[in-house]
Amino acid sequence: MYSFDHPIERRHTHSVKWDETERFFGVRDVLPMWVADMDFPAPPAVIEAITKRTEHGIFGYTAIPYSLKEAISDWLKTRHRWTIRPEWLSFSIGVVPAIATAITAFTAPSDRIVVFSPVYPPLFQLVEKNSRELVTSPLLLTKKGYEINWEDVQEKLKGAKMLLLCSPHNPSGRVWTKEELIKLGTLCVENNVLVVSDEIHADLTLPPFQHTPFASINDAFADISITCVAPTKTFNLAGLQCASIIIPNNQRKKQFDAAQQRQGFFTLNTFAVIGAEAAYRHGSDWLDALLAYIQQNIEQTCSFLNTFLPKLHPIRPEATYLVWIDCRELGMEEQQIKQRLLQKGKIAVEMGSKFGKEGTGFIRLNVACTRQTLQEAFHRLVIAFDQKS
Structure with a gap:
């Protein structure tokens, strides 16, 4: 009944997530997988109610x-x-x-x-x-x-x-x-x-x-x-x-x-x-469908990291669409991890130290996106942490 696979262009909508990466990360051409909002439209009932109210004009x-x-x-x-x-x-x-x-x-x-x-x-x-x-x-x-x-x-x-x-x-x-x-x-x-x-x-x-x-x-x-x-x-x-x-x-x-x-x-x-x-x-039915989609995204993320980037250890969330990933086994300083993500992988995520000193060595990845976007994120993570360079 609800599809979350249709990509929607969010650039040039004053989106903090998509339009403000240069302000927050110092770079423009990155895939934003950071701030906690979703790349999905609101439930149809919400859009319909707001549209109807807009038509009133006052x-x-x-x-x-x-x-x-x-x-x-x-x-x-x-x-x-x-x-x-x-x-x-x-x-x-x-x-x-x-x-x-x-x-x-x-x-x-x-x-x-x-x-x-x-x-x-x-x-x-x-x-x-x-x-x-x-x-x-x-x-x-x-x-x-x-x-x-x-x-x-x-x-x-x-x-x-x-x-x-x-x-x-x-x-x-x-x-x-x-x-x-x-x-x-x-x-x-x-x-x-x-x-x-x-x-x-x-x-x-x-x-x-x-x-x-x-x-x-x-x-x-x-x-x-x-x-x-x-x-x-x-x-x-x-x-x-x-x-x-x-x-x-x-x-x-x-x-x-x-x-x-x-x-x-x-x-x-x-x-x-x-x-x-x-x-x-x-919005209840929409939310149930959303949670099923997010759960599949989380499963794919954990499976991908365990298979292709085994030094990155995801902590499987019990709630939210945010995956907290332990990168300490890489043996890199946080600044080096950040630079690899932004400069090599061209992907923006939240760095762990932002969440307190206990978060140093972790990253937070937002997976509330289409599967197409998620696959692109996987590709960029591999490039970022290619041990050959």
């Missing part, structure tokens, strides 16, 4: 309707077994701005905020740019993938005000188990630590894995939680700028909303409202 201030809150509530109950109340919802132009708001609303300068590493870079940056103390807890890389260092995080949560949790984990695609989240949440309750859970990749959890929203586990966890979700990663709508923040504690929700008001935020743009509701109400 784009004035747009209120956030209760029907959008209902659509999000229904989606979370159906996809993630989490029953929320619509009145728990606040909105933002993005998950990153929402996390920044939470930091300013619930912590003070010099307060300690714990973040796992490696992780999505803005989580580090938001702490430091807001003059809070960044406390990193390195994850342990085992044969099973990344795991929490419980002894380390238990010590670092003492005296901390907040934990920024990336769930599912970016860049590795790890889906934290319910048991892990219970153990982590118990430590946070004991230490009176507020948990801001970035769950933007939750909808991209790959079968048979199951995402567990942190706040859904019990009332105690809900009371100390701020959960950030969005349709943007799920349905490739990042340009619409829309995120939902779920805050069950009424007093904290008031604090969060007041912080947003101080920043001047009061509503979403017209197309964010229309697109988000259409996606949540009518």
Whole structure:
């Protein structure tokens, strides 16, 4: 019913991924496999809803309707077994701005905020740019993938005000188990630590894995939680700028909303409202088809690397369309790896050190693209790491 094999030219559309490689990498003529957006069009229902709204021709201030809150509530109950109340919802132009708001609303300068590493870079940056103390807890890389260092995080949560949790984990695609989240949440309750859970990749959890929203586990966890979700990663709508923040504690929700008001935020743009509701109400079948396609891309990527570039070790993601690849066996410095990728292979990927010092020696490859593009990426990776030159 849905095809993801049709290539769509994205150049000259002001695409960060395709048109801004020179600004971010210093080169133009590279295949972009980096920033986390997809090369697929949004679900037909979203395009249809936005087109219909465009035909109206007037784009004035747009209120956030209760029907959008209902659509999000229904989606979370159906996809993630989490029953929320619509009145728990606040909105933002993005998950990153929402996390920044939470930091300013619930912590003070010099307060300690714990973040796992490696992780999505803005989580580090938001702490430091807001003059809070960044406390990193390195994850342990085992044969099973990344795991929490419980002894380390238990010590670092003492005296901390907040934990920024990336769930599912970016860049590795790890889906934290319910048991892990219970153990982590118990430590946070004991230490009176507020948990801001970035769950933007939750909808991209790959079968048979199951995402567990942190706040859904019990009332105690809900009371100390701020959960950030969005349709943007799920349905490739990042340009619409829309995120939902779920805050069950009424007093904290008031604090969060007041912080947003101080920043001047009061509503979403017209197309964010229309697109988000259409996606949540009518995008389920499309998402199931997308996940099947991405899973096949991941399988092909892991198989290719294991066969043709055995010194590159992919960590098979349990969620997301991002493949975290261990390149340390190459015996190269990161700058050398980067230069080979950009200058020889003509391919742009995210370098691991961007995700914290624990990511040094890794790269992150975005496989949310057509098979044709993926095969071209494989070809370029081989050229980049040809040991004969």
